[in-house]
Amino acid sequence: MKSRKWTTIESSRVYSTRIFDLMRHHREHPHRGKHHFFVLSAPNWVNIIPLTPSQEVVMVHQFRHGIEDSTLEVPGGMVDPGEEPIVAARREMIEESGFDSDDIVEIGKVHPNPAIQGNYCFSFVARNVRLIGKPDQSDGAEETEVVTVPLADIRKMIATGEITHALTITGFSFLQFYNSALF
């Protein structure tokens, strides 16, 4: 890009929720004038692909209020303040699936939506996961069910639309295609 000449005149938090704040930025460009831009301020996100020794992926059926339906996803969530992404990923895996592993590797990161969000979503793979307990169902608002899916079936499940969550798909794409040489 030749120019990054937007300057911020004023920023204000116009609405707060427990997972993001809605920010309004009033910005000016020497050739493009003044405009308002709306941005979701959110912590970084993580997701993690738990792989069993027999190459099964531990996934979560979860009711999602955006689409008012359930999705098939890998475990994931928000990075807590001061937390390393890899620590957040392991925590979410244990909480959501009951599986754990100490063999966790970052496989890629994306901007979920750079137009309206500044955060990253980091993706990890956890190898040789083992069941260590029950999923934590203490978050009363979450409704989940753990399932295992052969890794060999994932490609077809994405192609046919059985898996639709963009960030679950970018995670699998790093694992199986873009960074597959690493594994």
Added chain:
Amino acid sequence: MKSRKWTTIESSRVYSTRIFDLMRHHREHPHRGKHHFFVLSAPNWVNIIPLTPSQEVVMVHQFRHGIEDSTLEVPGGMVDPGEEPIVAARREMIEESGFDSDDIVEIGKVHPNPAIQGNYCFSFVARNVRLIGKPDQSDGAEETEVVTVPLADIRKMIATGEITHALTITGFSFLQFYNSALF
């Protein structure tokens, strides 16, 4: 999923922007009680991979206010009311890149973020694109630059983090991996 028992007690639009409305849904579950859920109400989105006869991808460097930096993306945007996604994709390609083609095929669709959005992003490939004019720079708030990139380089550019936009990556993943057998 065994149960989808959330009922909506009340919904209200708590903030409106030109690209989404922020909705607050008050919902109740027989076993999980009452909770507020926040959802971005937005139209469906599209993106499109314009391929030249020599297998170059026409891409757009664009300043993005969410990350306050520029990204390298394929053309895309919002589907207008009553518009077919394929028509929106072609319109966005012409507007943002100046290239056109009548050989356009859908390659996949994703939920950009099913937790907080209900919409889909549809991905298309346009083959044998040709330059028909200049990009439309009439939207004063957008700052873009068109570049061409060999399709053969895309995989490495995603692996190395040169391309970070999750929805551009899901589009390329459908083209090069999940639905590559179609092309």
